[in-house]
Amino acid sequence: MKINFPKILNSAREGLELAQDVLSRLQTDSAVVLDFAATERMTPSYANAFIMTLMAEMSSEQLKERLVLQNLSPAIIARINRSIERYKNGVRLSNQPQVA
């Protein structure tokens, strides 16, 4: 299953919804492919909502195997990696259990 994205990704709600959609699809699909070829920028709000929601439900190994992110610009890679690092450092979304 492949999803294409628009030029600007800046809504935390959309990031949350995308993560929920991906998680739902991975219950039946072996993998999900997300193509960011058309995406010029991604805000921290979007990236955090998307990545942290995924990481709360799946391990890094599972995400590496089953979630394919294609055509990422260096800036968007940096943005996604920043969200991953924050999650690994204990930062959580406001709707997630907080790390003490």
Place this chain on the structure above:
Amino acid sequence: MIESINSLPDSGDFSGESIKWDILNLAARIKSNQTLEGIDLSNSMHLKPYSVACLAGIGAYCKDVNQAPLQIVVPSNQECYEHLSRLGFFKYFNHQYTVLPQRKTNVPIEQLFDLNRVGDFAHKAISVWAGQIDDCLVNIPSELQNLLDEIIRNAVTHSESPIGCIVVGQALPESKYVDISVVDFGQTIRSHLKLNPKYSCIASDAEAILKATEEAVTGTVGLNKFGEPNSGEGLSQLRNFCEQGLGILSILSGDCYIVFAPKSEPQIVNFYRGFQGCLVNVRFFVNKPLTLDDTNRILWQD
């Protein structure tokens, strides 16, 4: 009562040398000012974005909330008058005005109430402002678009402002920077943060502003009013950006403002009138290199 704005110039970067205190003081208490009937700008020569944003916000508040549009005495200085006119300033007041043709270098004052137009506005505005500066480095505009996007989202989401937020910007090509101001007349940063029990003990507006610019600090518990989770990165990223040497950030809320400048400790300045809302003013230096993480793989792919 007609409030006259003096002709003193201002630095525009909240450096403290000269700031339009008369405008800030007027904006600070607009929600409780029942006697204001108009503003006299006849002596105004040049108004920085934060001044224009505050004045437009005052006009919007009186027009939309008080249902009593203010009179405006326009600047005698023709250049100042035309600048304000091209920004669409006079629509916030009870004033017959001629709409001057927009220039490609203009971005009219924007008033935003919800999140739907934030992305497109930030994209267009930064493209126009940064596009005027020859030495603007190639990866700067998208980063500034993200930062502006986040500043506006903060204001629209957290402020509970009856006028939404007002955004004004200006590029200064000779000086290689872009000034942007976002103002709202809602709750202070302290009031918002204290909604989160983790921060209920915050005792001052200065403490609140400093806390709000730290990593992972948010007043949101659960989802915010737009159904979104927050994680407290926007203002801390903006502060880091400026302290790295890429800008100067000033945040005014409640009884103080704080300036975050390159390679210096935050400068806390009292604002005794007390600003009922929040003003975020940023000066972005668009010709300074931005260091991006050069990893070309997603971390969990390693």
